[in-house]
Structure formats: C-alpha cells, structure tokens
Amino acid sequence: MTGKKSGLVQQLKQEVPTLLSTHCIAHRLALASGKAADTMPYLLKFEKLVKSIYRYFDNSPKNMSRLESAILEESSDCVRFKQVFHTRWLIFEGCVRAICENYSPLISVLAEDKGAKAPGLMKSIPTYKFVYTSHFLADVLKQLGILCKTFQSSSIDFTSVSSCLEVTVGEVKRLTESKQGKMCFKAAVPDSVDSSGESEYKGNVIKDSEKQRVEAERACEQFGERVLVNLEERFADVGDSKILRGFCGIFDPSVFVREGGVLEECIRTVSQHLGEEDLREEYMRFRGEVIECFARVANDANSVCQLALRKRDMYECVVDAAYRLLCIPVSSVECERGFSVQNLIKTKLRNRLDTRSFYLLMRFQIDGGPKHSFDFAAAYGKWKNMKSRRI
Structure with a gap:
C-alpha cells in the first residue's frame, strides 16, 4: 500500500499533493524489535525454546501444578509463562522475565520428569548461553515494553514521540554496551570458566564454556545494535x-x-x-x-x-x-482496542445482540470509566421509570 511507484498512498498523493501518510507508531516499534531478531539464528532458536516451555506447561495441568508448588516453596510470587508470537516480539519481555525468576523451579520440574519432552528441553535450557540471553532480553525488552505502553496511550501526540523514543534508545544503547542490566546474571556466576565445563547458578549446574560466553555476548550485542538501527530507520525524519x-x-x-x-x-x-x-x-x-x-x-x-x-x-x-x-492519527491503537472489546462482548453465547445494544455496551466498556464508580441504583431507577414494568 505504501509502494514508491504504484502503491495506494502514491496514487492518492497524485490526486492530493498535500496528503500526508504515517504509520502507526506502536506497529513501527514492534517491527523494529521483531526484525532485529529475524536474521539471528540463535534468537530464532531461542524463540522456539520459549514456545516449547510454554506448551510444556500449558498443555499439562499436572506439570503446571508441579511448577506452581515448586515456585511457592521459594517465594509467594508466581510469574506464569506466557504464550509468544513471532509477529509480536515485545511480548517476549513477560516470557523471559518468567524464565529468569522461575529458573530454579523450572529446572527442578524438568529434571524430575521422565517423559519425552523434558529431556529435550534439558539439553538447551541449563546452558550459559540460554540463561545469559534470557537475562539480557529481559532487560532490553523491558525498556521497549515501557515505550510500547507509552505509545498505546490515548493521550500521546506527535510532539511527545521523539522525547520518549530518545530515552528508550539511550537505555538500550547503555545495556548493549555494558552487557549488564538489572537482572545481574553475570554477577551470579563465576568470572572464569571452570575446567569441568560447568558453572553453578542459583544452586543449579549449567553447561559453560568460553565459546558459549563469547557467542552469547555477541548475539545479544548484535540484537541491541540492530534494534537501535531499526528504530533509527523507522522513526527517521524523512519524507x-x-x-x-x-x-x-x-x-x-x-x-x-x-x-x-x-x-x-x-x-x-x-x-x-x-x-x-x-x-x-x-x-x-x-x-x-x-x-x-x-x-x-x-x-x-x-x-x-x-x-x-x-x-x-x-x-x-x-x-x-x-x-x-x-x-492525523498517531497510531491505530484505539481502533484495535475497539476490536478487542468487540470480541470480548460479542461471544458465541451473545451472538444475537442487536446493533444498538452492542454499540452501547462497547461505549460503556471503553469510555464508561471504572465499574466500581457506576451508580447502579440511579440506572435501575431510570430503567424502571421508562415505562410501566412489573417488578
């Protein structure tokens, strides 16, 4: 649609030369992070591992119960694993954060399972490369997630996009150069590789080698650099x-x-x-x-x-x-938020809703404010007095 020669935008501009075209800032941010990982083989493999972890627990209530019991033995907070999608890389922040915070319970559950899936996961998860990448992505994607939520605000305008973006770019650049964030993984493992090829992290033995450390740092550094390049290209002041x-x-x-x-x-x-x-x-x-x-x-x-x-x-x-x-709209977030509310209201059990009732329910859900402040007594009184009713 935005082709330089025969795209829809170009054809419209031929009719209206002063027409301006823009791309949703939230979608641009998601594409900047997703495209940064598409050309990196290990991050694609990492994505498959995260999906496998989610399916391992989501498809088995027994495995989920064992994981929750193991988590509650260590702390009262239970961060659940989330489903991930290749086209929505920013949702990885919650996934990798759950892996980092639940790493010990995750390893204990997989080690006790004698099934076919657990041994396969145990070959790749208890490694320096996997754990380092998880912590680095948790730090970087947290900054991108904060920016994404800012871009989804209904009050944001074009004047505040640049300032918000500059703050995030500075944080991502700092994390990429320092190779160390708030998750502090490197401080929890030995500085040098042991001759046995193993290291201890949170009481668990992980496979470690100098090659793994170099590859992990290089992969994360490349991801951060490509995110910065993509952000600069997609939010450049051109055209x-x-x-x-x-x-x-x-x-x-x-x-x-x-x-x-x-x-x-x-x-x-x-x-x-x-x-x-x-x-x-x-x-x-x-x-x-x-x-x-x-x-x-x-x-x-x-x-x-x-x-x-x-x-x-x-x-x-x-x-x-x-x-x-x-x-000029800054993003299409409000439109997509309306579609989400529509799907929550008009379910298979409520497929006979007429247009006006459906419209009023959507307006109430989107613009009605908090439900606890709604005056149900006044609404009931108005409904009762609209016509003669048997109550």
Whole structure:
C-alpha cells in the first residue's frame, strides 16, 4: 500500500499533493524489535525454546501444578509463562522475565520428569548461553515494553514521540554496551570458566564454556545494535515524517517559545508543504500573541491548536496547519482496542445482540470509566421509570 511507484498512498498523493501518510507508531516499534531478531539464528532458536516451555506447561495441568508448588516453596510470587508470537516480539519481555525468576523451579520440574519432552528441553535450557540471553532480553525488552505502553496511550501526540523514543534508545544503547542490566546474571556466576565445563547458578549446574560466553555476548550485542538501527530507520525524519515534525514544532510550546534554527526549519518545512508564502508572517503574529496573552494555558500542542481554531478569522494559514496536525492519527491503537472489546462482548453465547445494544455496551466498556464508580441504583431507577414494568 505504501509502494514508491504504484502503491495506494502514491496514487492518492497524485490526486492530493498535500496528503500526508504515517504509520502507526506502536506497529513501527514492534517491527523494529521483531526484525532485529529475524536474521539471528540463535534468537530464532531461542524463540522456539520459549514456545516449547510454554506448551510444556500449558498443555499439562499436572506439570503446571508441579511448577506452581515448586515456585511457592521459594517465594509467594508466581510469574506464569506466557504464550509468544513471532509477529509480536515485545511480548517476549513477560516470557523471559518468567524464565529468569522461575529458573530454579523450572529446572527442578524438568529434571524430575521422565517423559519425552523434558529431556529435550534439558539439553538447551541449563546452558550459559540460554540463561545469559534470557537475562539480557529481559532487560532490553523491558525498556521497549515501557515505550510500547507509552505509545498505546490515548493521550500521546506527535510532539511527545521523539522525547520518549530518545530515552528508550539511550537505555538500550547503555545495556548493549555494558552487557549488564538489572537482572545481574553475570554477577551470579563465576568470572572464569571452570575446567569441568560447568558453572553453578542459583544452586543449579549449567553447561559453560568460553565459546558459549563469547557467542552469547555477541548475539545479544548484535540484537541491541540492530534494534537501535531499526528504530533509527523507522522513526527517521524523512519524507512525510519530516513534514509532521515541522507541524509539531510550530505548535509545540517547548519549540516555539525559543527563537532559533529549529523553529525556522519547522516554519520553512510547513510553508513549502502547504505552498503558503505568507505563513511565516502570519505565524509570527500568532506566536507573539500566544506567548504574550495565553502563555499559561498553552502548555501543549493540542491547546495551542485549539487557540488557533478560536482565531480562525485572523490566522487562516495557521488554522489550516492546526487542522492537519489535529486530524492525523498517531497510531491505530484505539481502533484495535475497539476490536478487542468487540470480541470480548460479542461471544458465541451473545451472538444475537442487536446493533444498538452492542454499540452501547462497547461505549460503556471503553469510555464508561471504572465499574466500581457506576451508580447502579440511579440506572435501575431510570430503567424502571421508562415505562410501566412489573417488578
């Protein structure tokens, strides 16, 4: 759909040259992390091992019961293994964190099982390479997961995307260079390899060698580097992204209150895109009025855009830019959240819901607020008085 020659976006732009196209920021983040692992053989193997661990316990209530009993013997917290999908690599954070925190109970359950699956898992799990990769991914994917949740917020706009992304990029870069995170795996194993080819970790014997250590560190380092490269490519200020950055800059209070090259570049970009030669002069008048009269209420880009809309008769070019910035969606999260609510409400047992009832239930689920604050007595009274009822 976004082909450079005959894609749908290009055909639409031929009809409307000022049309802007953007990609959901949450999907871009997921693709950046997923594609970073696709070209690395060990991480693909690691993904299969994590899936095998999940299926081993999910398909057997007996195995799950044994695992929970072993976990409760060590601590009161039980972090369950989660299902993983190749197209949703960010969900790995919960999976690898469960492996790291439940490693000893996991090994004890597998060691006691005499079936066919457990010995196969025991060949790959109690190794330095597997445990090191689990801890590194738990640290890196936690940072990406925090960013993903931020991108899924209903209040996020284009002006806050860059700042959130810079923080995450800095953390991923630090973890990649230091090869050590909060999970502190390297501090729990010996610094050098024993002649026996084994090391002890949390009271469990794991296979260890100098080759495994080098390969593990190299694989994790490459993953971190490729994540950073993919993030830079997918969130680069080129094409329509550069134009959107310009729209954000002229309405973002953190940018327009300071005169300088950044603001001038944003004004130039927006003027060229809209083809409005008088935009700069009109915008500077609008900017001066906002700084002088509305500095207290103009605390984000949305409020500045609303101020422009209130003065649409005075600043036509600025209002046009404000409309464009407000109508461009940052992500498709709200749409997909609606589909998820739809699937939760309209199940096989409720397939006869009419359209209006279904619509009201979805609105209540999405916008109704916390259920404990709902006034059921008032709702019952209104329902009772709508018509004569036998109660």
